[in-house]
Every structure is written in C-alpha cells, then in structure tokens.
Amino acid sequence: MEAKNRVYVFDTTLRDGEQSPGCSMTLKEKLEIGRQLARLGVDVIEAGFPISSRGDFESVRAIAEVVGNMEVGKMEPPVIAGLARAREGDIKRAAEAVKPAKRPRIHTFLATSPIHMERKLHMTPAQVLQAVSEQVKLARSFVEDVEFSLEDGGRTEWPFMVEVVAAAVDAGAGTINIPDTVGYCQPGQFAEQMRYLFEHCPQASQAVISVHCHDDLGLAVANSLAAVREGARQVECTINGIGERAGNASLEELVMNLTTRKDYFGLDCRVRTEELYPTSRMLSQITGQRVQSNKAVVGANAFAHEAGIHQDGMLKDKSTYEIMTPESVGWKGEGMVMGKHSGRHAFRTRLRELGFDLEGDQFEKAFTRFKEVADKKKSVFDDDLVALAGEALSRDPAEVWELTYLSATSGTSVLPTATVKMTYCDQEHIDAAMGDGPVDAAFRAIDRITGNPLKVHEYVLEAVTEGQDAMGRVTIAVSRQDSHSHRVKGRGVSTDVVLASAKAYVSALNALDRIEKNQEQEPEDAPIKSSTP
DSSP: OOGGOOOOOOOOTTGGGGSSTTOOOOOOHHHHHHHHHHHTTTTTEEOOOOOOOOHHHHHHHHHHHOOOOOOOOBBOOEEEEEEEESOOOHHHHHHHHHHHSSEEEEEEEEEHHHIIIIIIIIHHHHHHHHOOOHHHHHHHHHOOOOOOOOTGGGGGHEEEHHHHHHHHHHHTEEEEEEEEEEEEOOOOHHHHHHHHHHHHGGGGGGEEEEEBOOOOTHHHHHHHHHHHHTOOEEEEBBBGOOSSSSOOOHHHHHHHHHTTHHHOOBBBBOGGGHHHHHHHHHHHHHHOOOOOOTTTTTSSTTOOOHHHHHHHHHHOOGGGSSOOOOGGGGHHHHHHHHHHHHHHHHHHHHHHTOOOOHHHHHHHOOOHHHHHHHHHSSSSSSSHHHHHHHHHHHHTTTTTEEEEEEEEETTTTTTEEEEEEEEEETTTEEEEEEOOSSHHHHHHHHHHSSSSSSEEEEEEEEESSTTEEETTTEEEEEEOOOOOOOEEEEEEEEEEHHHHHHHHHHHHHHHHHHHHHHHHHTTTTTOOOOOOO
C-alpha cells in the first residue's frame, strides 16, 4: 500500500496504558502482551518510559530484544519505542533500552501549551524551541527513527505549534505527534488544527503526523479519526482504551472504523483484525480490567441481538443489523472444549490459539492447574483457559510469599475462621484468624503471617464462564495501611471463591513488595511517572 494511504498504528498499552491505576504488569506479562501485539500487526510498540524506574528500563530492553526481533509471517518486526523527556539523561537511557531492537525509536516530548510552559516548565517559548532542536538532534545521534511530541498539543497556540514542528523536523524527527493530552479538543476543532498545521508548516509534509488523544470527554476515537481525515497518518492508542484518567483512544475501535468504513476514509492499516478480540481478552485477564459488556467491537454484547425486530432481520440477512462480523474481530465462540482427559499437546495448542505461548515452568504450572480444574468441572472452556494462563503469567519467580494451604469455615451459627499456611524464602508459616466472613478471615490470617496488614480498596468477584461449576475470578486492589503507599492489583482464579480471593490477596502482596523493592534500588533523583503525551 502507498504510504500516503496507510495509517500507522502506534500502540502504547505497555506505557500509557500501564499508567492506568491498577494496570501494572510483570515483565513476563509485558512480554506476552508484546508478542501478541506483534501478532496483531501493530506498527509501533511503545514499551515504556525507561528512565522512570529500573524495572521499566529492564522491561523496555527485554521487549526490544524479544519482540523487536520477532517476525510474524512476512511482516518485519514492529518498531520498539522508548519514551523520554527532552532531557539528555532521559534520551540516553531510552537509547540504551531500545538498542537491541531491529527497528528502535526514541520518542521524546516537551510541553508546548502556554499553561504548561509557564506553570510547569517555567520556560519561555524561545527556550522551548531551543530545547526541542537540541534534544531531537541528540536523539537522532543514537537512532535513525525519532518521534517528537508536543505535550498538550491540543491547547498549544497554533502559530507556535508550527514553529515547534518545523524545529523538530529540521532537527531530524521523522514523526511529529500532536497529542490532546487532557482530552480537551472537539473533533471539528482538532480537524481544523490539523489543516492549519499542513497549510502553514511546509515541514509537516516531510514527517508522519501523529495524534495521541485522551478520552476525558469521550472523544478520543472521534478526535483521532478527525485528524486522520485531515492527513494525520499515525494514531496512538491502547488495547481496550486503557490509560491515565479516562484512558486513551481505543485501538480496536480505530482499526475497525478504518476497516469497516474504508469507503469513507480510503485508508489502510496492517493490523490483523481477527486478532483484536483475543488481544483484548488477554489484556483484560492480565490487568484485571474488565471490558464493559457494551464496549464497541470487543464487548460481550457487541454482536448480541435481543430485540425481536433485530433478530428477524438477522435471520433474513445478517447485514441488516451487522456491519461487521464476530469472526472479523476474532470472536469465534467457544472452540475446542477441554476436559480431564485432554493432554499436554491439546492444552498447549489451544493456549497458542488463544494467544498465550507459555513455556517451561509457566506451562507446567498452568497445565497442573488445568488438571485440577478439569477434575472439578465437566468442561473447561476458553475463558477458563485464558484465566489459567493469566494466573501462570502473573506468577513471578522472585515472589517470596506463596499460599500453600487454606481452610475456611463459615455458616449461620459458626464464627467465620480461616487457617492459612504460606512459605517465605522456603520457610513455612501458619496462622489462623476470625473475620466477618471466610474471605475476610483469610485476609486477616495472611496479615498475621506477614505482619504488615493491607488495606482493601476494591474487591471484584466474577464468574469466568456460566454454570454452577464456573471458576471464580477475583480482582483486588490493595495498598499498605499507610495512605502514601502504592495501590496495586492482584488476581486469583479457582472454583473455590475463598481460595481465589486468598490467591488474589497474595498476588497483590507480592506485587507491592516488588514495587517497594525496586524503589529502594532507584537513584534519589529518579522521576516519578506522571502525565505524559
């Protein structure tokens, strides 16, 4: 396809998406998402913000090594981008992180709106222009592919936007991003801003113009598509639209708009639409962020037709009410139904079809759990397998707390009690506690063992599949009792909801320990993740 008719899909699920509260992922989980994004066919994967933490640097470098050299079919590996403020230290750190990728990119940014320059940066427009030129040139000295973002571009004065874009392109940036950082723009206004840029900035035609829209007013996808109509040729987005505050433009919605309404846009993208649903489901399982039922494209009700007049039309001709098919986005209903007699080969094959490529210890643990579940359920469905794979990925070899035994009692005339056994660095600990219910009792027993009680902010229990023997999936958000503690999420699955709850609690405990341990290793001047393009 000709470049002018192609829209490049820039996925920032692993960077901006992970900044959504409770969406932090382990390195293994990020790698699995990264591999799936490569299978999906995105053009660019923004893997993280390398200078923000040691863990972020290591994850960006690992994704650059693995996913950045991963060819799917005849397609070359995706570009792997690392985010950097327009500062020398940030840019050098990002360059080091993305270096192993076949196609590395440094994505650097600086705020350009009056309020950001005055209140946050304390810089004049002239100082900003100088910094843009210097730092883009520095980034260009490390990699051939440099992207520059005008943070808060949607509220940047248009004449100054033209000056900044010209300076960045002249300094060597091949992609220029105009972000609606705070989700303030309206589609018509944003389209007019794009027209102004192309009409008044000759350098704009020498670069790929990108947009990165936030969804604070629910217009991220609409603003992105309005910009595309005016000549923007890269859209920055996330799976399921996750991200800071109200989130980002939803990748699946952008892609299916371009695909379904090609008659209107006349543009192509290389995304494999049949991988959209599996990718959405994988991310939902790993982050614990449930996709709302009426979510466009990938929601459970996206292809459900309940009204009688709709059902009648569908029976006569599906195109009467269905503008895209479930199969076109990868929703195929339940495939192979697994059971207790299913072997390793069938289990591994089905997991790969669902997007999970588990190996070694991860696979063995997932297979062991599958057999345990299969002994309790007549049939193990795809959603059960996705939950088990997500549970295996969330386990980190560095985790020190492991739940090895749980017994809980409860009833109308029995005081809820739980006995818990856990291991810590190969040492066994056991304790018991009473609570308001069996779940609360289990949490209290775990707190007694660790000696560091957690505060529960959110507790969600849902059935993975239908039926009385369905597995329960628990997602829990916790922090230390100290109000300044990080808030993290943990996940657990089991046919026993009390056990699933305890697993989720321990998962969150380990995640909190990992974050605190990484912070202890950070230099004192390490920046804290904050709002970025």
